[in-house]
Amino acid sequence: MARVKIDNYAYANVPRLGFVGWLRWIWRQVTSMRVALILLILLALASIPGSVLPQWPQDAANTQGFIDENPFWGPLLDRLGFLDVFGSAWFTAIYLLLFASLIGCIIPRCLVYWRELRAPVPPAPTRLDRYEPVTASAPQGARVVMRNAEFALSPEVSPRSGERGGRQSRRLVHRPRLWRWFADYLIRVDERERRGDDADSELALSAHKGHVRELGNLIFHVSLVAILIAMATGSMLTYRGQALIVVGDTFTNAVVAYDSYESGALFSEDQLEPWTLTLDDFEAEFDLVGLPTEFTAYATLTEPGQEPRQVETQVNRPIQVEGAKIYLQGNGYAPVFTITDADGNVAFEGAVPFLPQDDVYTSTGVIKVPDVTSGEQLGFTATLLPTAVVDGDTAQSLHPSPANPVIYLQAYTGDLGLDDGVPQNVYELDESQLSPVRGDDGQPLVVEMQLGDTIELPDGLGTVTWEELPRFAAFDLRRDPTLPWLLGSAIAALVGLSMSLFAPRRRIWLVAPLKPHAGRKTTVVEAAAWAPAHDTAVREELERVLVAATGRLTEAAPTPEER
Amino acid sequence: MNAQELSWLALWGAVALYAIAMVASSIHLARVADAKVAAKTRAKAAVAAGGVADERPAPASALRAGSEPEVRVRSRAAGIAKSTTLVGAILNGIGVVARGIEAGHAPWSTMYEYTITGTFVAVVVFLIVQSRRDVSYLAPGVTGFATIALGIGMTVLYEASTGLRPALQSFWLVVHVSIAIIATGVLIVGAVATVLQLMRDYRDSGTAWLQRFRWIEAVPEPAKLEALAFRLHAVGFVLWTFTVMAGAVWAEHSWGRYWGWDPKEVWSFVIWVIYAAYLHARTTQGWAGRRSAVLALIGFVALIMNFTVVNIFFQGMHTYA
Numbered sequence: 052m053a054r055v056k057i058d059n060y061a062y063a064n065v066p067r068l069g070f071v072g073w074l075r076w077i078w079r080q081v082t083s084m085r086v087a088l089i090l091l092i093l094l095a096l097a098s099i100p101g102s103v104l105p106q107w108p109q110d111a112a113n114t115q116g117f118i119d120e121n122p123f124w125g126p127l128l129d130r131l132g133f134l135d136v137f138g139s140a141w142f143t144a145i146y147l148l149l150f151a152s153l154i155g156c157i158i159p160r161c162l163v164y165w166r167e168l169r170a171p172v173p174p175a176p177t178r179l180d181r182y183e184p185v186t187a188s189a190p191q192g193a194r195v196v197m198r199n200a201e202f203a204l205s206p207e208v209s210p211r212s213g214e215r216g217g218r219q220s221r222r223l224v225h226r227p228r229l230w231r232w233f234a235d236y237l238i239r240v241d242e243r244e245r246r247g248d249d250a251d252s253e254l255a256l257s258a259h260k261g262h263v264r265e266l267g268n269l270i271f272h273v274s275l276v277a278i279l280i281a282m283a284t285g286s287m288l289t290y291r292g293q294a295l296i297v298v299g300d301t302f303t304n305a306v307v308a309y310d311s312y313e314s315g316a317l318f319s320e321d322q323l324e325p326w327t328l329t330l331d332d333f334e335a336e337f338d339l340v341g342l343p344t345e346f347t348a349y350a351t352l353t354e355p356g357q358e359p360r361q362v363e364t365q366v367n368r369p370i371q372v373e374g375a376k377i378y379l380q381g382n383g384y385a386p387v388f389t390i391t392d393a394d395g396n397v398a399f400e401g402a403v404p405f406l407p408q409d410d411v412y413t414s415t416g417v418i419k420v421p422d423v424t425s426g427e428q429l430g431f432t433a434t435l436l437p438t439a440v441v442d443g444d445t446a447q448s449l450h451p452s453p454a455n456p457v458i459y460l461q462a463y464t465g466d467l468g469l470d471d472g473v474p475q476n477v478y479e480l481d482e483s484q485l486s487p488v489r490g491d492d493g494q495p496l497v498v499e500m501q502l503g504d505t506i507e508l509p510d511g512l513g514t515v516t517w518e519e520l521p522r523f524a525a526f527d528l529r530r531d532p533t534l535p536w537l538l539g540s541a542i543a544a545l546v547g548l549s550m551s552l553f554a555p556r557r558r559i560w561l562v563a564p565l566k567p568h569a570g571r572k573t574t575v576v577e578a579a580a581w582a583p584a585h586d587t588a589v590r591e592e593l594e595r596v597l598v599a600a601t602g603r604l605t606e607a608a609p610t611p612e613e614r
Numbered sequence: 615m616n617a618q619e620l621s622w623l624a625l626w627g628a629v630a631l632y633a634i635a636m637v638a639s640s641i642h643l644a645r646v647a648d649a650k651v652a653a654k655t656r657a658k659a660a661v662a663a664g665g666v667a668d669e670r671p672a673p674a675s676a677l678r679a680g681s682e683p684e685v686r687v688r689s690r691a692a693g694i695a696k697s698t699t700l701v702g703a704i705l706n707g708i709g710v711v712a713r714g715i716e717a718g719h720a721p722w723s724t725m726y727e728y729t730i731t732g733t734f735v736a737v738v739v740f741l742i743v744q745s746r747r748d749v750s751y752l753a754p755g756v757t758g759f760a761t762i763a764l765g766i767g768m769t770v771l772y773e774a775s776t777g778l779r780p781a782l783q784s785f786w787l788v789v790h791v792s793i794a795i796i797a798t799g800v801l802i803v804g805a806v807a808t809v810l811q812l813m814r815d816y817r818d819s820g821t822a823w824l825q826r827f828r829w830i831e832a833v834p835e836p837a838k839l840e841a842l843a844f845r846l847h848a849v850g851f852v853l854w855t856f857t858v859m860a861g862a863v864w865a866e867h868s869w870g871r872y873w874g875w876d877p878k879e880v881w882s883f884v885i886w887v888i889y890a891a892y893l894h895a896r897t898t899q900g901w902a903g904r905r906s907a908v909l910a911l912i913g914f915v916a917l918i919m920n921f922t923v924v925n926i927f928f929q930g931m932h933t934y935a
Binding site: 538 | 838871888
């Protein structure tokens with residue numbers, strides 16, 4: 052064999068691993084339990100930054116803010132993937148390695164398990180001394196004892212008491228084989244020569260349990276792989292969109308109608324079903340201090356080729372439509388404005404969703420009026436206070452209900468920047484080419500409006516009328532056809548996990564001589580059990596089996612002298 | 615007296631009784647330790663004198679099994695500890711139910727409610743295990759933890775009950791949160807057993823600062839504690855797995871995605887992975903015993919972090935409290 056020299060220059064006699072050898076070596080490392088353990092710990096550690104640092108997919112605005120605030124660390128962390136931990140290369144590497152390790156571990160184990168299932172139970176050890184044996188003497192012969200023990204370990208029938216015609220009855224019920232396989236011991240009984248006595252022979256019963264535990268373990272790990280596959284497939288077949296619908300408006304399921312839309316690689320936009328959803332009404336209930344108690348959206352859903360139907364949705368009750376679900380995610384106010392320009396033409400008319408900024412629905416919105424007939428474009432930023440209370444110079448909202456709605460409006464003129472071709476956020480005004488409209492004092496003008504008011508902008512720029520205050524509801528729409536598979540895998544994982552942790556792994560052995568002891572009429576049965584350290588109930592089970600087999604309680608183990 | 619006052623009084627009563635139980639069970643533990651040390655010394659003396667014959671049953675069996683002498687200590691402290699823990703748990707339960715009646719929903723929506731229910735479950739889990747076998751050595755740890763947690767809950771975390779916000783109005787609140795609380799309770803008891811296991815282990819192998827604590831003699835050998843801790847952790851892990859899965863189902867139902875790496879989800883995942891690592895470490899050579907126990911404790915720290923730091927400092931979709 053190879054001779055290893057502890058010498059800097061001589062490794063000649065050590066066999067070279069070669070490419071395949073290295074691959075095999077790597078594979079063996081990856082599939083070892085120790086590496087799996089380290090990968091698990093790494094996975095836990097790697098997840099933590101995802102909860103501490105702002106993450107792009109969860110909160111893009113906050114993440115951008117973080118980068119802007121930390122000119123050194125921000126971009127560095129971003130480049131290293133710390134701002135999108137769960138999509139980063141290193142996180143993916145860890146969990147892919149972990150799953151490689153998992154698959155490399157369970158495939159051989161499945162094969163071994165398959166072989167073990169078909170293999171007979173190993174016979175009882177010839178010496179039970181190692182397992183702290185106990186003895187019991189029985190008046191019956193060894194064969195009867197073993198039959199009793201077998202029945203106690205895995206009864207073919209079990210008594211079931213029930214009521215028949217008002218009378219208590221007990222009858223024997225055949226237990227299904229599958230259930231016996233699941234719940235009972237696998238048993239073998241051997242007739243063999245007695246150790247140290249060629250003339251005498253003995254019966255040795257060997258009962259094993261533990262195949263369910265291993266089965267559960269395999270089911271659990273296979274289910275984890277199934278969960279990962281379902282998640283990966285789901286991310287390719289899914290689409291998700293967000294839409295904001297003002298009460299009275301109708302939404303048509305098409306990509307252009309969504310405020311934001313994304314879909315997996317294998318989902319094409321033609322697959323969107325052209326149903327429509329009309330938001331008929333939206334009810335928001337709050338308690339006295341302004342905490343929400345219930346949100347309900349009433350809508351009419353029209354699916355192609357079907358009668359329109361009334362649907363109702365709440366936060367925890369999504370609408371089901373054509374394999375997708377529509378979730379109520381948010382709500383707010385969408386004041387309706389009519390804006391005329393300097394020439395008196397209506398330049399804007401419609402509802403403008405205002406985004407709530409806090410629990411009392413202090414909401415901000417932006418109105419962009421590009422289509423003026425002459426002069427410069429108009430832009431407005433506005434703040435809505437649903438229940439405004441003015442205290443000196445400051446005003447604030449006390450409650451999210453529209454008890455005293457007030458809007459503070461600030462007007463801008465100039466170029467809205469809409470013609471650059473760069474997509475703009477509809478909730479923000481690009482002020483770079485705009486100048487605020489100033490009042491007589493030269494300060495930017497802030498106008499207070501009540502519902503129904505019409506204000507005139509200075510310098511004859513036009514008028515703004517606040518017509519109505521309807522609510523809007525924000526909906527999320529998701530389709531993920533793999534959800535049932537995911538749920539099934541998760542349930543299987545849970546069942547497998549429970550089986551692998553709670554199904555006992557036990558061995559029970561009974562040995563009895565076929566001929567009674569010389570001078571005695573009883574059969575002395577020696578019995579022992581083995582189980583992992585945490586399973587303390589195995590002794591009780593052994594006792595139960597012995598009592599069932601011999602009708603006696605166990606006696607103290609014989610001391611060496613007595614033997 | 616209305617439900618709110620009843621809940622308040624019952625919970626303070628529980629705090630007081632848990633405190634008494636902690637003191638009494640500590641005294642009992644010290645007595646057991648004394649008796650065990652005395653029995654050991656006797657056994658050693660008997661062996662040294664070569665006189666196995668005169669004191670045969672107890673030391674002989676103890677030596678043969680290679681385990682510790684069985685000592686049964688009956689002390690008044692044990693009785694006090696037992697009764698105060700039981701009555702404390704009943705008062706704690708009354709406090710939780712009264713809070714639920716006052717709030718008009720299952721009392722699991724704020725940190726305060728989670729704390730009072732979690733302590734209740736931890737003590738009840740301890741009482742259940744105690745009814746099957748003698749684990750009175752866990753009592754100081756469990757009642758001590760319960761006293762502190764419930765005390766902090768009453769003084770710092772208390773919030774007047776409010777209605778449920780729409781996101782929480784779901785059948786899944788009952789399933790997801792209750793199982794999370796039960797899992798937490800079970801894992802608390804498991805962590806106490808693991809801490810004792812490590813202390814006993816390190817004391818036995820001669821760690822200096824642990825030699826001062828003679829009460830550690832009263833707890834069983836590390837292997838036995840490990841077995842108990844494993845059983846508790848196994849139950850806790852299955853319950854935690856269920857919590858995470860039920861949470862995913864609820865999230866799918868309510869937020870439209872089953873998993874979104876919200877801080878609470880991240881930490882639930884971290885906890886799950888650490889406990890999974892613990893279960894693997896138990897059966898890995900070189901990791902079984904101390905290292906796996908340390909992993910279990912890290913998991914417990916993460917569990918507590920998830921409840922405290924993540925709730926208070928991290929912004930996410932789970933911030934209700």
